[in-house]
Amino acid sequence: MRYSGFSIIKQALTGHKSWPKAWRTPDPKPAYDYIIVGGGGHGLSTAYYLASVYGAKNIAVLEKGWLGSGNIGRNTTIIRSNYLLDGNVPFYEMSLKLWEGLEQDFNYNAMVSQRGIINLYHSDSQRDAYARRGNAMIMNGADAEMLDQDALRKLYPDLNYDNARFPIMGGLAQWRGGSVRHDAVAWGYARGADRLGVDIIQNCEVTDFIMEKGACTGVVTNKGKIMGKKIGVAVAGSTTKVMSKTGMRLPIESHVLQAFVSEGLKPIIPGVITYGMGHFYISQSDKGGLVFGGDIDGYNSYAQRGNLPVVEHVCEGGIAMMPYIGKAKMLRMWGGIMDMSMDGSPIIDKTGIDNLYLNTGWCYGGFKATPASGYCFAHLLANDEPHENAAALRLDRFSTGAVIDERGAGAQPNLH
């Protein structure tokens, strides 16, 4: 059933009794043309674009837990394309353009809200760096605007402008950035893929890969063997765990990133805003809760929870930027496992094993990339060559030296 205003009226008049299930719960078939390992945002969007754009049929998505139980369900929901480097900006701008048409495309209300993102600057040199970044964005077709303090004060009158050490001088705005209802992204892609015939198989853990003559021909799961002509892995923080079955060593460390929600408040933060003198980003959900986060904890972790020193550090950043949130009570906090790559940029590439493809290295920027990641991974799976916007996101870029080090921090994941 296609969702529309008409369908809501019709269901309302008939007691909401005939809404169909949003997606099926099929048993796995013995073989598929495409198997996507990982039923999170990136896996589901890959399946959706494989079916809708590349016309592929006979696709399965295998998810170890329940649909969207990983990082798509535990992030701070920010979308933006305010990157600097060539390999990154076209990709993230593609993603932002896909977000803009997403709800009409997959016929689901994902609550895409382009409320604008502003990165604050606190010194002349930081302003110059942001002007350069803004120019790079504009040259790549994104939008950017430098705001001085007066313009910023109209939007956010009560920031800590006159701090003696880190005065807030202005910000780099991307008005098309914003936030999205994260769970609805998973549900929308799942429903959209299911409507195009994709089998989404939950509680199906891949425990091994089936290899024949150096090529991957299927996977072993807790629901039996499933053969596949092409197999794509998009499992974020579990990448090493899953891919270690193939014997590959990857440029990935798994780290925990914490995020936080306060109690519900009246509207005080109109968009997304980030601090320039510490790692802190915040927005306000439609329910009123302040949604915020900061740095990763900084040590390898597969536990979906972090430790208190980082909680303190994040909150210090928040109080330094907007002291007026100090009285708000924190309601919830959680941790997600990030696939931190060695240069802070993602990987969408072949693996060197025939028929096996890899989508990983999203660090803590995976949510905003969900549409373009799926689109480009689907392109790679369907055509055996990278999408033009993801051509730089190669697995071998570390040995060739063509890294995309947005932070300029070198091969140490906890600095990205």
Add this chain to the structure above:
Amino acid sequence: MIINHPLLGPRDASEFYYIGDAAMIMRPDAKPDDHSAETMAAFDSYQHHRDNPHGFHRELWYHEQGDRSWLIVTRNTTTHEITKVELARDVKLKGGL
């Protein structure tokens, strides 16, 4: 997390700086003019590839806010439980990992 420092006793992990897999103390070696494929691959792997285990992990922590010693901490990455703490120099002098 509390790290039981071999010299200073239990210390809060926030006193330390974390750099990652303890395998980094085992840097490959080569002559200055050796640009063979094996050597380049060894350095590439040393620099970029990680075991990233699900479970016990030996890793380097630097006691920046303390005695500035490098420690090798054995820690479970699924529970954050720390089971062993050694001075990195002791491990290296005994021949490495």
